[in-house]
Amino acid sequence: MKMLPMIRHTLPRLLRLVPVGAAFLACNASAALVPDKPPQPPVRVPKTDQGVTQLSDEQMKWFLDAKFGMFIHWGLYSGPGKGEWMMHNRGISSENYRKYASPESGNDYFDAKDFHPEEWAALAREAGMKWMCLTTRHHDGFCLFDSPHPNAFTSQQTLGRDLVGEYVKAVRAAGLKVGIYYSPLSWRYPGYYDVTGQDMKPNKFGYKQDPSDKENARLMKEENYVNVKKLLTGYGKIDHIFWDGAWLAEKGSDAAGAYFHEPGKYLDPQNAWPIPAKYQDLEPGTNKPLGIMGMVRKYQPDAITNLRYGWIGDITEEEGHRETTGPIRDSFYQDKCMTLQRGAWGYDKNAQSEAKTVSADELVVYLANCAVRNMTFLLNVSPDRHGVIPKFQQQRLLQIGAWLKQTDDAFYGTRGGPWQPTDGQYGYTYKDSTVFAHLLKGYAGDSFSIPRMGRLKVVEVHDVYTGKPLAFTVRDGGITVAGIDRESSPADTVIAVVYDQPVSNVWKN
Structure with a gap:
């Protein structure tokens, strides 16, 4: 993480490749290390091989x-x-x-x-x-x-x-x-x-x-x-x-x-x-x-x-x-x-x-x-x-x-992101106005932080498996959720963070 301030102009692109949840937890006190919003996913361009072209994103949608x-x-x-x-x-x-x-x-x-x-x-x-x-x-x-x-x-x-x-x-x-x-x-x-x-x-x-x-x-x-x-x-x-x-x-x-x-x-x-x-x-x-x-x-x-x-x-x-x-x-x-x-x-x-x-x-x-x-x-x-x-x-x-x-x-109808996963610990999916944080067994602790999502505001947070609401604090535009139940669904504890508008708007604002 020491080199990131040196290349601040490429930070959004780099953090598409660096697990962000861990960075945010490690340096909550330093807002300068946290990007304003997640980098926009690259555009997939169908390729042609032997005269046959890959299917379009629309044709692939049901599968994803x-x-x-x-x-x-x-x-x-x-x-x-x-x-x-x-x-x-x-x-x-x-x-x-x-x-x-x-x-x-x-x-x-x-x-x-x-x-x-x-x-x-x-x-x-x-x-x-x-x-x-x-x-x-x-x-x-x-x-x-x-x-x-x-x-x-x-x-x-x-x-x-x-x-x-x-x-x-x-x-x-x-x-x-x-x-x-x-x-x-x-x-x-x-x-x-x-x-x-x-x-x-x-x-x-x-x-x-x-x-x-x-x-x-x-x-x-x-x-x-x-x-x-x-x-x-x-x-x-x-x-x-x-x-x-x-x-x-x-x-x-x-x-x-x-x-x-x-x-x-x-x-x-x-x-x-x-x-x-x-x-x-x-x-x-x-x-x-x-x-x-x-x-x-x-x-x-x-x-x-x-x-x-x-x-x-x-x-x-x-x-x-x-x-x-x-x-x-x-x-x-x-x-x-x-x-x-x-x-x-x-x-x-x-x-x-x-x-x-x-x-x-x-x-x-x-x-x-x-x-x-x-x-x-x-x-x-x-x-x-x-x-x-x-x-x-x-x-x-x-x-x-x-x-x-x-x-x-x-799971169904979601896409991976908007932040990169950390191997063996956690990752994210999203759809509509919700980001889902998946905390795996390798992630220790009952609190978790999610970085700022541009101008999107958090409306509520809940445990997906139990349905129970979760309290959260806001700092530097991001949130920290504490008191997470890691026992009810230990293999994958899923936390839903609901925003005031579609997640995809983070790349439009």
Whole structure:
């Protein structure tokens, strides 16, 4: 803090990057260190990549408003119950893997007999989730929908059911937004090429190959185009698409995968992996192949997608159980995805316990850390082979749902800010005329100060969880709230500071 007076003219910009609540508490006596108002957030400018432009802020609004969604990893791997990477990790061939689609596999049989997607949707609503996202095909290549590709392996073949169709109908009926996950990668096509922009030659990484590998690569790419078109055109409006696995041969990156999947980056002069004309979508006027993302914009122009198919994405992803840190994501949008089950994303028979399920308090902290950074939170559940979400996971969802019923105003429809968060301690959200201060477990004490908000005047302050009013004192235009109850909601104590006009006016006055 010693250097701030030396560069007072850049103070507002700098304090957009420096946690302000802590600075205000540390130097209440020195008004010179406190800016008149928070710096204005930067303007997000949609970018264009491979001829496809990111969605506008207006198109992204529902996603940022929703904040909290349900991810579902469910597929053939749910039968043996050893995680979604079992086929790869155990070196199971495509032929042997098919047994889990047969009653002959006994207790490892993926029968989906208790799959009632309306119950999933009802649970998501109780948890306070606003959208759902189902794995329509994971890396094992098993489709939960009726793919028209002749080489596809689907639930329609094994169970006589289009599970994606049932899911979409139930989610939409529950008033939730519809999300789908799809993996371009498929272990059913072993040895397919790794292709990057730097080296278009096959087998760059020296893995074992077979003469059939070239055909496997072509078939995998062809099936992807067929599958994606079916998902985009066969189920009505799709709101969210989660790509996963554009990287090839378990090497390289999603971005490098675009050189294989997308015609706009296609560099192979011999056209080694062509898509038959009957499966291609062409751009009107130019007759150029649209590619995967071109098809998305053609058939689902408002669908929000991530960056894991080689395109830059409308959103980036943060994955896993690590704590979310850093500044507000306001010049780009980011989602955090993680799984309730500690370990695999798909059902794991050995992870069905309290200890191996993320606690409710932890979930509150994850959600709060996302919200104060203008991020969304996609939380995964792992149904078993019958289609039942495990009891410990259901309990957690009901617990966080009960908490959100008392604190929802501080999350839905808010944006991160107007001040930067302090990692592990606190952060802010705001909407309309209210700023919400989120005090996490790492913040010690029962008092908190919020800096001046330009010409905005504080009308009242209250504890969001209990609804009780809180006394505050005004100094140098900011306020200090004392006697805060840290026991009723210790994972995230939310304090609402209500002003006499919309918070956004602070950047207009």
